[in-house]
Amino acid sequence: MKRLKPVERSREADAPEVPIPVKRPRRLRRTPGMRELVAENAVNVKDLIEPLFVVPGSGVRREIASMPGIYQQSVDRIAEDAKAAAQAGIRALLLFGIPAHKDERASGLADPAGEVQRAIAALKRAAPELLVIADLCACEYTSHGHCGLLDERGNVDNDRTLALLGAGALSYAEAGADLVAPSDMMDGRVAAIRHALDAHGHLEVGILSYAVKYASAFYGPFRDAAESAPAFGDRRSHQMDPPNAREAIKEALLDVDEGADMVMVKPALPYLDVLWRVKQAVNVPVAVYNVSGEYAMIKAAARQGWIDEDRVVDELLVGCKRAGADAIVTYFARSFAARH
Ligand code: PBG
DSSP: OOBOOOOOTTTOTTOOOOBOOSOOGGGGGSSHHHHHHHOOOOOOGGGEEEEEEEOSSSSOEEEETTEEEEEEEOHHHHHHHHHHHHHHTOOEEEEEEOOSOOBTTOTTTTOTTSHHHHHHHHHHHHOTTSEEEEEEOSTTTBTTOOSSOBOTTSOBOHHHHHHHHHHHHHHHHHHTOSEEEEOSOOTTHHHHHHHHHHHTTOTTOEEEEEEEEBOOGGGHHHHHHTTOOOSSSOSTTTSBOTTOSHHHHHHHHHHHHHTOSEEEEESSGGGHHHHHHHHHHOSSOEEEEEOHHHHHHHHHHHHTTSSOHHHHHHHHHHHHHHTTOSEEEETTHHHHHHHO
């Protein structure tokens, strides 16, 4: 490497000789055109999945306090909203239901006249080109708010819950869902769901499995939105422990083996390393869920004028892509679509 002349003694007495840089990575960052030319990743609206929350009633559109800009809507309003989403360029929706009636057995989950089932059909009528993904978990349907049926001691009974999930998946498939997305973290549920779907001829309905779902404090605002906070205890007996990453690979491989068409990692930001590892380990598309608490944090800071929301959102979404996400579930989907 060439050497600069020593700095004049009079100006800097003990300056060492400084090499002239020959390699200059800054050249490729000089102008927007140059940066775009060499960009390694980009977020496309087609990669995004927008979550929607359906509630009983008609004409209902209620903003969720901890998630500004996100609404609980009745079937009629959600169908209108889906048209707007499709017009904005959104291609896929993830649907959550808040039923009128909750009980210990989660009997609303597989009710053909349930909110989610009716909403799936309404969305398909309103915007047939939209992919409809139905979140599948008992927690919105149980009076105790747990993700499955409880045994006598109040613990989630894994194996009895599997039949319930199979029945729920079947009712979503019958309503017209393109994919079902089990988010409960019961062992063996992907196989149970695949079996229930296939046994009834729903060979084309896919499974997007929340294979790697952590027991996270970032789900707080969602539990307001879905009215699904557990009445007692927590979800640590089935959701993953944050210190673990090797276990994520095990969960993802198991789900692929059981028939998952896609797997998901959730939440996003604290787990991008896990997303990367899962992506290297499986040969199916990998989604990531940018969850409610991540949304709420950004909204709150932006409202204070402390961060630039649009720039932060673009940065976080491209970070998900860089970490290997094929698809991103995000409450920012609509606003991103409006800007791109
Ligand atoms: C369970 C489910 C949850 C979320 C998606 N599906 C909540 C939980 O496990 O407690 C969280 C999504 C979010 O925080 O945005 N049905």
